[in-house]
Amino acid sequence: SQTIHQWPATLVQPVGSPLSLECTVEGTSNPNLYWYRQAAGRGLQLLFYSVGIGQISSEVPQNLSASRPQDRQFILSSKKLLLSDSGFYLCAWSLGHPAAEQYFGPGTRLTVT
Amino acid sequence: RKEVEQDPGPFNVPEGATVAFNCTYSNSASQSFFWYRQDCRKEPKLLMSVYSSGNEDGRFTAQLNRASQYISLLIRDSKLSDSATYLCAVNIGGSYIPTFGRGTSLIVHP
Numbered sequence: 050s051q052t053i054h055q056w057p058a059t060l061v062q063p064v065g066s067p068l069s070l071e072c073t074v075e076g077t078s079n080p081n082l083y084w085y086r087q088a089a090g091r092g093l094q095l096l097f098y099s100v101g102i103g104q105i106s107s108e109v110p111q112n113l114s115a116s117r118p119q120d121r122q123f124i125l126s127s128k129k130l131l132l133s134d135s136g137f138y139l140c141a142w143s144l145g146h147p148a149a150e151q152y153f154g155p156g157t158r159l160t161v162t
Numbered sequence: 163r164k165e166v167e168q169d170p171g172p173f174n175v176p177e178g179a180t181v182a183f184n185c186t187y188s189n190s191a192s193q194s195f196f197w198y199r200q201d202c203r204k205e206p207k208l209l210m211s212v213y214s215s216g217n218e219d220g221r222f223t224a225q226l227n228r229a230s231q232y233i234s235l236l237i238r239d240s241k242l243s244d245s246a247t248y249l250c251a252v253n254i255g256g257s258y259i260p261t262f263g264r265g266t267s268l269i270v271h272p
Contacts, residue, residue, distance in 0.1 A: 054218075061165070081258055085260075091264070092262060092263070092264035092265065093206070093249070093262045095259060098258060098259060100258055106247075108259075139205055139206075144256075146256075146258060149194065150194075150196050150208050150211055151196075151208070151251070151260065152204035152208065153206050153207070154205060155204075155205055156204070156205045
């Protein structure tokens with residue numbers, strides 16, 4: 050069966066510090082991968098998605114970037130965090146084109162202070 | 163008009179009640195539809211896909227109305243554990259990217 054891992058679960062970082070969040074999927078090949086952010090009491094905001102290694106599409110221009118160095122690994126990064134980057138970061142995967150149902154990782158709760 | 167809209171609620175119902183949520187979508191090219199459940203401070207989890215013929219899973223029934231462009235989720239015999247936010251998601255044909263509604267909050271009380 051497929052599983053998705055995200056770490057860390059929680060993170061407190063000062064403004065201006067770098068960020069690296071990692072997501073890995075097991076038990077499937079060539080998944081579509083997604084990064085979402087959910088601010089407190091808000092909906093899901095799609096940040097990036099990837100349909101293959103090295104292929105990244107950005108949905109929202111901001112100080113975040115994403116990379117997919119391996120088929121089942123998706124990394125979200127920032128060089129300098131802003132207060133507005135605080136939120137609940139979720140990685141998700143799906144299969145196929147068009148994409149079918151998505152499965153989410155447990156998320157990383159980021160607080161920028 | 164937003165692409166996918168949900169009544170944020172909260173829907174406050176007693177145990178054992180039947181409750182229904184709707185989710186409207188604006189793009190008639192939408193082809194795939196899903197309901198997710200999100201508990202407080204947790205990730206969304208797939209509840210069920212919504213097929214043209216409808217879909218039933220125990221106490222949960224999902225239906226699609228293409229003519230009026232909405233999907234629905236019916237929960238029968240509500241349990242305290244059903245308290246959560248219910249998100250709908252819609253995929254436009256050929257897209258990798260689903261559009262999520264902002265969710266409907268359900269509170270089931272004793």
